[in-house]
Amino acid sequence: MRKTVFFPGRVSVVFRKGPVGFLRQDPSEEARRIKDDPSMRDRSAPVKEEDVRQNALTVVRLRGGDASDPAEVLGEYRLQFGKYKGKHFRWLLENDVGYTLYLIQSHQKEEAAGVLQAERHSKDSLQSFLRYALSFQEISSLLQYEAQKRPPVPRPAAEEEELVGFGARAKSTWREVWESRHDGYAAFILKLFLTLFRSCSAFVLSCVFSQKSL
Incomplete structure (x- = not known):
């Protein structure tokens, strides 16, 4: 008997939210373990952006997703920088929104100062992730809210x-x-x-x- 293979199809980001519906900015338990234990981090060299893209397209097609949807494909990109290197873009949004905000705000400050410190492949990955993250209304709204808050001393x-x-x-x-x-x-x-x-x-x-x- 031929085995039936099930493909989940389109996969959406599931944000972690608090009791009143706001996005949680603290890291999940899985993210905290990686943050607290450097030995769990990916130390391999960054991969070229095109290779990351082709791998993501393959994953989307295999699970029956929409390979023509840029957001869905970007969700399967793997990070090529930072403490969560090797994790999917979607995973980072689902597990550490606070770190996502940090990356966006740091990048904006560097752009304003005319200084971008990331190396080539890491830089490509960072810019792709920021484009992906900012495509979500939840992230844009949270950034606006944070900008309106009174800056702490x-x-x-x-x-x-x-x-x-x-x-x-x-x-x-x-x-x-x-x-x-x-x-x-x-x-x-x-x-x-x-x-x-x-x-x-x-x-x-x-x-x-x-x-x-x-």
Whole structure:
């Protein structure tokens, strides 16, 4: 007897909402586990945008979805950046709206400053995700609501929670760099700082001795 294969067809985003219907911005339990355990994160190199697109189209067609619907196809794209790298775009909207807002607002600030720090494939993935997220009225409405709220009094961040601000891990905090030190990046930073310190010390000492000899 031939086995019948069931395809769910179109898949829609199911947002997590609170008791009164507002979108929840806290991470889901699954997202929190990934956030708290760096070993669960995808450390592989980012994949080209076209490869991501072709994989997404294949998934949509196999489950009987609408491959002509850009939003449905984008929902099957896999993130090529950040702590949720490897997860589908749809998954991120369903599991961490707060992080989604952070990505949108950070990107808007970078655009306003004329600085975009993401690398090529990561940048392509980020821009595709932002286009996908902003296509939902729920996200646009939440952004408008957040913009209208009175800005909180800024508090100085703890040093370990500050962004690195340069290099391949520019958007990571110093805490995240240290917690993922097995990848060698923390050792690279320490070596870089030590080299700069030695160079600066040698320059200062040479200036002092030069003054004394006059």
